[in-house]
Amino acid sequence: MSPRTDKQNKEIRQKTELIIIESALVLFAEDGYLGTSMQSIAKKAGVSKGNLYNYFDSKQDLLEGVLIHGLNQFADFFDEDSFDILSEKEFEIAIRGNFEMIRANKTFWKLYYNLFAQPKVQGLFTKIFAPFLEQYIAIFEAYYNNKEDKNPKATALLLGSALDGVSLGYLLMGKSYPLNEVVDQLIEKFK
Amino acid sequence: MSPRTDKQNKEIRQKTELIIIESALVLFAEDGYLGTSMQSIAKKAGVSKGNLYNYFDSKQDLLEGVLIHGLNQFADFFDEDSFDILSEKEFEIAIRGNFEMIRANKTFWKLYYNLFAQPKVQGLFTKIFAPFLEQYIAIFEAYYNNKEDKNPKATALLLGSALDGVSLGYLLMGKSYPLNEVVDQLIEKFK
Amino acid sequence: MSPRTDKQNKEIRQKTELIIIESALVLFAEDGYLGTSMQSIAKKAGVSKGNLYNYFDSKQDLLEGVLIHGLNQFADFFDEDSFDILSEKEFEIAIRGNFEMIRANKTFWKLYYNLFAQPKVQGLFTKIFAPFLEQYIAIFEAYYNNKEDKNPKATALLLGSALDGVSLGYLLMGKSYPLNEVVDQLIEKFK
Amino acid sequence: MSPRTDKQNKEIRQKTELIIIESALVLFAEDGYLGTSMQSIAKKAGVSKGNLYNYFDSKQDLLEGVLIHGLNQFADFFDEDSFDILSEKEFEIAIRGNFEMIRANKTFWKLYYNLFAQPKVQGLFTKIFAPFLEQYIAIFEAYYNNKEDKNPKATALLLGSALDGVSLGYLLMGKSYPLNEVVDQLIEKFK
DNA sequence: CATGAATGAGGTTTCATTCAT
DNA sequence: AATGAATGAAACCTCATTCAT
Numbered sequence: 001m002s003p004r005t006d007k008q009n010k011e012i013r014q015k016t017e018l019i020i021i022e023s024a025l026v027l028f029a030e031d032g033y034l035g036t037s038m039q040s041i042a043k044k045a046g047v048s049k050g051n052l053y054n055y056f057d058s059k060q061d062l063l064e065g066v067l068i069h070g071l072n073q074f075a076d077f078f079d080e081d082s083f084d085i086l087s088e089k090e091f092e093i094a095i096r097g098n099f100e101m102i103r104a105n106k107t108f109w110k111l112y113y114n115l116f117a118q119p120k121v122q123g124l125f126t127k128i129f130a131p132f133l134e135q136y137i138a139i140f141e142a143y144y145n146n147k148e149d150k151n152p153k154a155t156a157l158l159l160g161s162a163l164d165g166v167s168l169g170y171l172l173m174g175k176s177y178p179l180n181e182v183v184d185q186l187i188e189k190f191k
Numbered sequence: 192m193s194p195r196t197d198k199q200n201k202e203i204r205q206k207t208e209l210i211i212i213e214s215a216l217v218l219f220a221e222d223g224y225l226g227t228s229m230q231s232i233a234k235k236a237g238v239s240k241g242n243l244y245n246y247f248d249s250k251q252d253l254l255e256g257v258l259i260h261g262l263n264q265f266a267d268f269f270d271e272d273s274f275d276i277l278s279e280k281e282f283e284i285a286i287r288g289n290f291e292m293i294r295a296n297k298t299f300w301k302l303y304y305n306l307f308a309q310p311k312v313q314g315l316f317t318k319i320f321a322p323f324l325e326q327y328i329a330i331f332e333a334y335y336n337n338k339e340d341k342n343p344k345a346t347a348l349l350l351g352s353a354l355d356g357v358s359l360g361y362l363l364m365g366k367s368y369p370l371n372e373v374v375d376q377l378i379e380k381f382k
Numbered sequence: 383m384s385p386r387t388d389k390q391n392k393e394i395r396q397k398t399e400l401i402i403i404e405s406a407l408v409l410f411a412e413d414g415y416l417g418t419s420m421q422s423i424a425k426k427a428g429v430s431k432g433n434l435y436n437y438f439d440s441k442q443d444l445l446e447g448v449l450i451h452g453l454n455q456f457a458d459f460f461d462e463d464s465f466d467i468l469s470e471k472e473f474e475i476a477i478r479g480n481f482e483m484i485r486a487n488k489t490f491w492k493l494y495y496n497l498f499a500q501p502k503v504q505g506l507f508t509k510i511f512a513p514f515l516e517q518y519i520a521i522f523e524a525y526y527n528n529k530e531d532k533n534p535k536a537t538a539l540l541l542g543s544a545l546d547g548v549s550l551g552y553l554l555m556g557k558s559y560p561l562n563e564v565v566d567q568l569i570e571k572f573k
Numbered sequence: 574m575s576p577r578t579d580k581q582n583k584e585i586r587q588k589t590e591l592i593i594i595e596s597a598l599v600l601f602a603e604d605g606y607l608g609t610s611m612q613s614i615a616k617k618a619g620v621s622k623g624n625l626y627n628y629f630d631s632k633q634d635l636l637e638g639v640l641i642h643g644l645n646q647f648a649d650f651f652d653e654d655s656f657d658i659l660s661e662k663e664f665e666i667a668i669r670g671n672f673e674m675i676r677a678n679k680t681f682w683k684l685y686y687n688l689f690a691q692p693k694v695q696g697l698f699t700k701i702f703a704p705f706l707e708q709y710i711a712i713f714e715a716y717y718n719n720k721e722d723k724n725p726k727a728t729a730l731l732l733g734s735a736l737d738g739v740s741l742g743y744l745l746m747g748k749s750y751p752l753n754e755v756v757d758q759l760i761e762k763f764k
Numbered sequence: 765c766a767t768g769a770a771t772g773a774g775g776t777t778t779c780a781t782t783c784a785t
Numbered sequence: 786a787a788t789g790a791a792t793g794a795a796a797c798c799t800c801a802t803t804c805a806t
Contacts, residue, residue, distance in 0.1 A: 012765070032309050034225035038801060048767045050803080059801065117308040117359065118223050154372035158357065158380070161373065165356025166349065168308065181345035182352065188341075189349070189380050199785050200789065207790080229776060239792045244777065394786070414691050416607035420780060430788045432782080437786095441780065499690040499741065500605050532761075536754035540739065540762070543755065547738025548731065550690065563727035564734065570723075571731070571762050581806055582768065589769080611797060621771045626798065 017055050017065075020045045025066045029111035033063055033118065060124070067115075067128050070108040074101060086143045092187050094139075095163075099183055102167050110171050113164075136160060159190050208246050208256075210236045216257050220302035224254055224309065251315070258306075258319050261299040265292060277334045283378050285330075286354075290374055293358050301362050304355070327351065350381050399437050399447075402427045407448045411493035415445055415500065442506065449497075449510050452490040456483060468525045474569050476521075477545075481565055484549050492553050495546075518542065541572050590628050590638075592618045598639045602684035606636055606691065633697065640701050643681040647674060659716045665760050667712075668736075672756055675740050683744050686737075709733065732763050 023045035027036040038059055042049045056062035086094060102109045115125045137156050144152035166186060170177045195203070214236035218227040229250055233240040247253035277285060293300045306316045328351050335343035357377060361368045405427035409418040420441055424431045438444035468476060484491045497507045519538050526534035548568060552559045577585070596618035600609040611632055615622045629635035659667060675682045688698045710729050717725035739759060743750045 009765075016765085032223075032225065034223065035309075037799080039799095049801090050768065051766050053802070054765065114308045116363070117305045118226070151372055151376060154369055154376045157360065157369070158353070158373045158376045161356030161360045162349070162353040163356065164359060165352030165354065168355060168359075169348065169352045172307070178345055178348070181342055182349045185342060185345045185349045195785060195788070195790085197788090203785080203790065228774080230774085240776090241778080241793065242791050245790065250776065391786075398786080414605075414607065416605065417691075419778080421778095431780090432789065433787050435781070496690045498745070499687045500608070533754055533758060536751055536758045539742065539751070540735070540755045540758045543738030543742045544731070544735040545738065546741060547734030547736065550737060550741075551730065551734045554689070560727055560730070563724055564731045567724060567727045567731045577767070577769085577806065579767090585769065585806075610795080612795085622797090623772065623799075624770050627769065632797070 013055075016045075016047065016051075020047060020052060020055055020062070021066050021069050024062055025070065025111060026107055028063060028066060029107045029114060032114055033059075038062075064124060064128070066111070067124075070105070070111075071128065071132070073105070073108075085146045086139065088191050091143055091191055095187055095190075096183065098163060099167070099170075099179065102170070103179070106171060109167060113168050113171060116164075133160075155190075162186060162190070204246075207236075207238065207242070211238060211243060211246055211253070212257050212260050215253055216261065216298055216302060219254060219257060220298045220305060223305055224250075229253075255315060255319070257302070258315075261296070261302075262319070262323070264296070264299075276337045277330065279382050282334055282382055286378055286381075287374065289354060290358070290361075290370060293361070294370070297362060300358060304359050304362060307355075324351075346381075353377060353381070395437075398427075398429065398433070402429060402434060402437055402444070403448050403451050406444055407452065407493060408489055410445060410448060411489045411496060414496055415441075420444075446506060446510070448493070449506070452487070452493075453510065453514070455487070455490075467528045468521065470573050473525055473573055477569055477572075478565065480545060481549070481552075481561065484552070485561070488553060491549060495550050495553060498546075515542075537572075544568060544572070586628075589618075589620065589624070593620060593625060593628055593635070594639050594642050597635055598643065598684060599680055601636060601639060602680045602687060605687055606632075611635075637697060637701070639684070640697075643678070643684075644701070644705070646678070646681075658719045659712065661764050664716055664764055668760055668763075669756065671736060672740070672743075672752060675743070676752070679744060682740060686741050686744060689737075706733075728763075735759060735763070 020041065024036070024041045027041055027044060030036075038052055039049060041062070042052055045052075052062070056065055112129075118125075137160050140156035140159050141152050144155045149155050163186075166179075166182055170179045170182075211232065215227070215232045218232055218235060221227075222231075229243055230240055232253070233243055236243075243253070247256055303320070309316075328347050331347035331350050332343050335346045340346050354377075357370075357373055361370045361373075402423065406418070406423045409423055409426060412418075420434055421431060423444070424434055427434075434444070438447055494511070500507075519542050522538035522541050523534050526537045531537050545568075548561075548564055552561045552564075593614065597609070597614045600614055600617060603609075604613075611625055612622055614635070615625050618625075625635070629638055685702070691698075710733050713729035713732050714725050717728045722728050736759075739752075739755055743752045743755075
């Protein structure tokens with residue numbers, strides 16, 4: 001009968017929020033944002049429909065929550081303080097690390113590319129991902145600049161696009177996509 | 192008093208069908224399949240909602256119609272009878288041609304990549320596009336094979352993915368994506 | 383190039399009208415009035431949708447046409463001039479004749495009972511069939527009156543209802559309904 | 574603040590479901606299945622259109638619910654454990670009871686005969702009613718068999734059909750149909 | 765914090781009917 | 786007399802969201 005302590009409440013809140021986010025992530029990634037109903041998320045999370053709205057104001061808000069939660073998980077990966085220019089070795093490590101991250105969080109990145117191509121939700125997308133993307137490209141541009149590439153900016157963009165393409169292929173084709181071999185070739189060509 | 196002749200009817204049908212398909216293409220590409228309502232297509236086409244169903248049995252059927260119509264436009268591009276192995280010059284022409292095609296039909300290819308990442312509708316996607324994709328990769332594989340590439344299959348896949356990534360980037364970022372320069376770099380690296 | 387003569391036109395009109403009516407009859411009987419679309423009637427009749435409206439002002443009007451056409455076919459059966467009271471022999475003949483008529487025009491009677499139970503269209507039904515039904519009952523009432531039945535009116539109604547029930551059973555169950563035997567029993571009990 | 578208890582929710586559900594079923598019953602019976610819109614049912618039930626679908630998956634499902642609910646009400650009538658052969662007195666009681674039941678639930682039986690004659694929805698009809706009908710006929714066949722009737726099966730069918738016919742007449746003609754007197758005659762003739 | 769009944773706008777689709785390059 | 790393209794109202798159904806015996 002004793003009421004829950006604040007701490008207990010907070011724990012419950014965090015736990016439930018996490019379940020909701022993870023459930024939503026899977027469904028959004030698999031069926032698309034519009035193809036996923038709040039009902040189905042509630043069901044998968046084992047939570048009532050109404051309770052969803054105690055955690056997120058709207059479906060759109062929930063999507064945002066999913067994305068932010070996902071990005072936070074990669075904070076350490078991206079926050080590489082080192083603004084130094086990459087060595088060839090570091091370049092290779094960065095590329096391989098990138099795909100490691102994707103391999104380890106397929107669902108999240110599926111959602112990422114799903115939204116990537118869905119312009120209507122893009123406002124949100126741009127808002128959340130753009131900064132990180134630009135930073136990414138900037139690092140590569142510096143790398144190619146340092147290598148005296150003829151057109152460092154274009155090459156960096158090309159590399160970024162190739163990374164997108166390979167990721168997308170891997171995520172959609174699944175096991176039939178020989179990711180490791182393709183990445184080897186990519187490093188060969190781009191390092 | 193006299194009814195329309197068969198020829199007149201045929202013309203009307205063709206014209207209306209074309210208007211519907213073109214309207215649907217734009218909206219599907221912009222807002223996604225699920226994000227587009229039949230209502231909005233009808234409005235854009237300047238046609239009644241009901242009339243849509245005189246031309247296509249369902250929304251899904253309309254999408255199929257849009258895709259087939261689009262592909263037919265590229266028939267000459269893909270039907271390259273030459274099954275010979277590409278020379279370096281031909282390789283470059285093929286790549287540049289590919290992007291020319293995309294540049295000239297941005298909307299269609301926007302839809303293409305939109306569906307590409309939308310697994311729910313993918314059944315349809317696979318059905319229609321898979322054959323052509325495989326042929327594409329096969330040609331590149333032969334090319335790299337001929338060049339005694341270490342891993343022709345992986346390189347071909349990498350190239351295919353890079354093409355996807357560049358196309359996607361160009362289509363989504365618009366004018367701020369320096370397509371020509373990126374393609375130059377791509378050819379440099381992959382030829 | 384010579385225009386059709388009036389006579390030719392009339393013939394065409396009659397022939398087309400008949401085809402429409404017969405097609406509509408089958409579909410109305412099978413799928414119900416509401417379950418049948420004008421489109422499907424046009425198709426079955428091998429006629430354009432628009433042309434239907436050159437013959438009947440509306441769907442309801444077409445139904446009316448179907449019913450009237452059907453009833454006209456039985457004119458000779460019902461117009462039995464003899465207002466004399468039936469003998470037992472004549473009674474049996476009338477009953478057997480009734481079922482002969484139903485057996486020979488199953489589709490029409492299927493429609494009849496279909497409408498019978500569909501109150502919404504009943505306005506029409508009552509308008510067309512009520513007079514004939516009352517005459518029917520009157521004949522039987524006279525018959526039982528003559529036989530000094532305890533309650534001629536009720537018996538006549540009972541017989542009418544039994545005829546309805548047997549007809550309905552036969553029309554709906556099809557071959558598995560032993561019509562002849564049932565009718566034998568009916569005559570035995572009611573004569 | 575506190576949510577409804579499970580018991581409260583259950584009560585609400587039962588009450589609302591009942592209102593929906595009863596509203597649907599009346600409209601289906603009066604206007605036919607196809608002639609009744611979900612909208613009109615919602616309105617009559619004082620419920621939103623959408624809420625209908627929280628209780629029944631589809632219109633067809635709702636019809637099924639209506640039929641099952643109706644049949645459940647007669648469970649005690651049909652579950653007559655006595656598989657003994659009917660005496661004449663029992664026969665009379667059964668027949669009169671049958672009409673008592675119809676008189677007390679006119680709307681349901683109106684729907685019954687409405688569907689009876691509507692082949693399109695008949696699949697459902699057959700599924701739900703056929704078993705009970707056959708049992709009915711079987712009881713009468715045993716009765717006539719015991720009475721050394723010339724053709725017990727045909728007589729039982731005739732009786733069944735007569736019951737149908739009388740019921741239908743009573744339900745459709747309303748007060749102008751002298752049910753009691755007709756039933757008296759029926760018992761006289763068939764006992 | 766949690767439930768699920770309820771709403772209503774909006775989606776896809778059907779169909780009787782009209783009309784005319 | 787005949788065609789079939791076109792319309793628009795209305796049907797069935799879904800779903801994000803709100804709210805409380």
